[in-house]
Amino acid sequence: MRNKxxxxxxxxxxxxxxxxxxxxxxxxxxxxLSELYGTSRETIRKALSELLTNGFIQKIRGKGxxxxxxxxxxxxxxxxxxxxxxxKSLNMHSQTKVLCIEDRHVPVEKxxxxxxxxxxxxxxxxxxxxxxxxxxxxxxxxxxxVVPHISEEVAADSLYAYFEGKLGLNISYATKTITVEHPxxxxxxxxxxxxxxDVVVIRSRTYLEDTTLFQFTESVHRSxxxxxxDFAQRQKIN
Amino acid sequence: MRNKxxxxxxxxxxxxxxxxxxxxxxxxxxxxLSELYGTSRETIRKALSELLTNGFIQKIRGKGxxxxxxxxxxxxxxxxxxxxxxxKSLNMHSQTKVLCIEDRHVPVEKxxxxxxxxxxxxxxxxxxxxxxxxxxxxxxxxxxxVVPHISEEVAADSLYAYFEGKLGLNISYATKTITVEHPxxxxxxxxxxxxxxDVVVIRSRTYLEDTTLFQFTESVHRSxxxxxxDFAQRQKIN
DNA sequence: CAGTGGTCTAGACCACGCC
DNA sequence: GCGTGGTCTAGACCACTGA
Numbered sequence: 001m002r003n004k005x006x007x008x009x010x011x012x013x014x015x016x017x018x019x020x021x022x023x024x025x026x027x028x029x030x031x032x033l034s035e036l037y038g039t040s041r042e043t044i045r046k047a048l049s050e051l052l053t054n055g056f057i058q059k060i061r062g063k064g065x066x067x068x069x070x071x072x073x074x075x076x077x078x079x080x081x082x083x084x085x086x087x088k089s090l091n092m093h094s095q096t097k098v099l100c101i102e103d104r105h106v107p108v109e110k111x112x113x114x115x116x117x118x119x120x121x122x123x124x125x126x127x128x129x130x131x132x133x134x135x136x137x138x139x140x141x142x143x144x145x146v147v148p149h150i151s152e153e154v155a156a157d158s159l160y161a162y163f164e165g166k167l168g169l170n171i172s173y174a175t176k177t178i179t180v181e182h183p184x185x186x187x188x189x190x191x192x193x194x195x196x197x198d199v200v201v202i203r204s205r206t207y208l209e210d211t212t213l214f215q216f217t218e219s220v221h222r223s224x225x226x227x228x229x230d231f232a233q234r235q236k237i238n
Numbered sequence: 239m240r241n242k243x244x245x246x247x248x249x250x251x252x253x254x255x256x257x258x259x260x261x262x263x264x265x266x267x268x269x270x271l272s273e274l275y276g277t278s279r280e281t282i283r284k285a286l287s288e289l290l291t292n293g294f295i296q297k298i299r300g301k302g303x304x305x306x307x308x309x310x311x312x313x314x315x316x317x318x319x320x321x322x323x324x325x326k327s328l329n330m331h332s333q334t335k336v337l338c339i340e341d342r343h344v345p346v347e348k349x350x351x352x353x354x355x356x357x358x359x360x361x362x363x364x365x366x367x368x369x370x371x372x373x374x375x376x377x378x379x380x381x382x383x384v385v386p387h388i389s390e391e392v393a394a395d396s397l398y399a400y401f402e403g404k405l406g407l408n409i410s411y412a413t414k415t416i417t418v419e420h421p422x423x424x425x426x427x428x429x430x431x432x433x434x435x436d437v438v439v440i441r442s443r444t445y446l447e448d449t450t451l452f453q454f455t456e457s458v459h460r461s462x463x464x465x466x467x468d469f470a471q472r473q474k475i476n
Numbered sequence: 477c478a479g480t481g482g483t484c485t486a487g488a489c490c491a492c493g494c495c
Numbered sequence: 496g497c498g499t500g501g502t503c504t505a506g507a508c509c510a511c512t513g514a
Contacts, residue, residue, distance in 0.1 A: 003501080003502060003503090004502080004503075005502080005503090029479075029480060029481080030480080030481065031479085031480085031481095039503080039504085040503060040504045040505065040506090041481095041504090041505085041506095042280075042502095042503070042504075042505090043502080043503060043504080045481085045482090046502085046503095048481095055411070055413075058410065058411070058445075058447070058449045059480095059481065059482090060447065060448055060449070060480085060481080060511095060512085061480075061481055061482075061510075061511050061512075062479080062480050062481065062510075062511035062512030062513075063448075063479095063480065063481080063511085063512060063513085064479095064480060064481075065480095065481085066449050068449065171472050172296065172471070172472055173293070173296065173469065173470060173471050173472060174469075174470050174472070175293075175467070175468070175469055175470075176466075176467070176468045176469075176470060177465060177466065177467050177468075178416070178464075178465070178466040178467075178468070179464060179465055179466075180418060180436065180438060180461035180462070180464055196434045197436075198418065198435075198436050198461060200418060207296075209296070209298060209299075210296075210298055210301075211296045211298070211304050211306065223418035223436060224418070226416075226417060226418055227415060227416070227417055228414075228415065228416040228417075229413070229414070229415050229416075230413070230414040230415075230416070231411065231412075231413055231414075232411060232412050232413075232414060233410070233411050234409050234410055234411060234412070241482080241483060241484090242483080242484075243483080243484090267498075267499060267500080268499080268500065269498085269499085277484080277485085278484060278485045278486065278487090279485090279486085279487095280483095280484070280485075280486090281483080281484060281485080283500085283501090284483085284484095286500095297499095297500065297501090298492095298493085298499085298500080299491075299492050299493075299499070299500055299501075300491075300492035300493035300494075300498080300499050300500065301492085301493060301494085301498095301499060301500080302498095302499060302500075303499095303500085477513100477514080478512100478513095478514090479511100479512085479513090479514105480510100480511075480512070480513100481509105481510090481511080481512100482508105482509075482510080482511095483507100483508085483509075483510100484506105484507080484508085484509100485505100485506085485507075485508105486504100486505100486506095487503105487504085487505095488502100488503080488504075489501105489502085489503085489504105490500105490501075490502075490503100491499100491500090491501080491502100492498100492499075492500085492501095493497105493498090493499075493500105494496100494497090494498090494499100495496090495497090
């Protein structure tokens with residue numbers, strides 16, 4: 001924990017999760033917190049602001065910060081979270097089977113991406129199962145310009161852990177679209193779809209901290225298993 | 239524009255939208271901006287932080303703030319935006335037909351909401367069409383405890399505009415889930431669905447600034463017209 | 477009225493990118 | 496070494512809430 005407000009954030013979040021600050025109660029005021037943690041008020045405010053955007057609390061002017069009833073739906077397709085992280089937090093038995101790793105150009109039109117030249121990439125196709133049910137079929141294109149080579153072991157584990165942990169890449173943001181489509185024959189077979197069952201397709205482009213585009217992903221979900229949960233803050237800038 | 243950082247945010251956003259700061263270029267540094275706007279650096283940083291979370295820029299340590307290529311997908315199912323706002327920004331011909339307004343209790347189980355007592359609400363059912371195609375069927379339950387009565391004129395226009403503009407309610411946050419389901423017979427008819435076509439259902443609970451729950455919404459989308467676009471920031475708190 | 481969160485300031489030190 | 500953004504401080508004034 002290098003920075004103070006991160007430490008304070010985690011401390012408060014923990015206390016909320018463990019009901020030391022119960023749902024519906026008020027946190028100590030910002031001035032009180034700043035004394036408690038021996039820091040300035042602005043630093044406390046940064047921590048609170050993180051709690052706010054993550055749905056832990058709601059701040060009310062003139063009153064205080066209320067603890068919200070967070071049925072923590074840490075299933076952020078909305079955030080950027082890898083399958084591995086997801087699965088760890090949900091405690092389910094899951095498997096990842098690598099179906100294919102090979103060099104391919106990115107099919108940019110699928111991703112609504114304009115470019116004049118071909119993008120060389122490592123193509124990884126993986127099937128994700130939870131409790132032996134096939135749930136998601138992932139097609140990843142990782143640009144060669146950023147990551148020249150990917151081994152099968154890495155793909156079977158977690159690409160994100162490898163990119164961030166081993167390669168020191170800093171993944172920063174992504175754009176995603178979610179649509180419902182008719183499956184291909186391959187998808188029908190791999191995902192064990194019933195007749196005429198549609199699939200949910202999430203296509204994303206992922207960028208590094210220095211704004212380098214480095215990955216295209218197409219995630220094909222079984223529609224009956226698909227569940228996206230979101231916490232949305234209404235933003236009024238003024 | 240009451241607060242400075244909001245004004246600065248809008249000014250910078252405008253300049254980015256109108257390519258005064260072109261895509262790929264760097265904004266002036268924070269110290270330069272603070273001199274430009276005659277304000278402190280922290281204030282500039284607040285404005286930049288809004289630009290960051292809204293996908294206008296990416297900040298790079300030791301370098302500066304890069305303007306991102308925002309193909310502004312202002313279709314935030316992800317944010318909380320009403321149909322009217324959405325539609326205005328997309329410049330399409332659309333209609334809202336009110337199918338039903340009546341008093342009903344909220345079917346809380348549908349929304350995964352635990353409560354011991356019945357919730358009295360105004361039920362509003364509306365069909366949204368774009369270019370004469372039925373796109374969305376909305377079922378709204380607005381709690382009587384917050385808004386005792388809703389007229390048909392208001393429902394035909396925009397509920398949000400009415401709540402925020404006329405009633406002075408401050409809508410603050412919402413939880414949403416997105417799933418794919420089989421349509422009811424009524425939905426099949428109203429949305430002109432083809433045989434066996436599934437629907438995308440977005441269920442949300444909306445809260446006011448003072449954390450009062452005040453609305454349940456079930457939005458049934460034609461799956462072939464459904465398109466959800468998201469900009470996701472990877473959050474690393476530490 | 478006192479207490480709360482919202483905004484803003486003028487400074488400081490640090491880690492990082494780059495030359 | 497210089498400029499960048501990231502963090503942090505100790506104050507200040509405001510608008511709002513509730514008694």
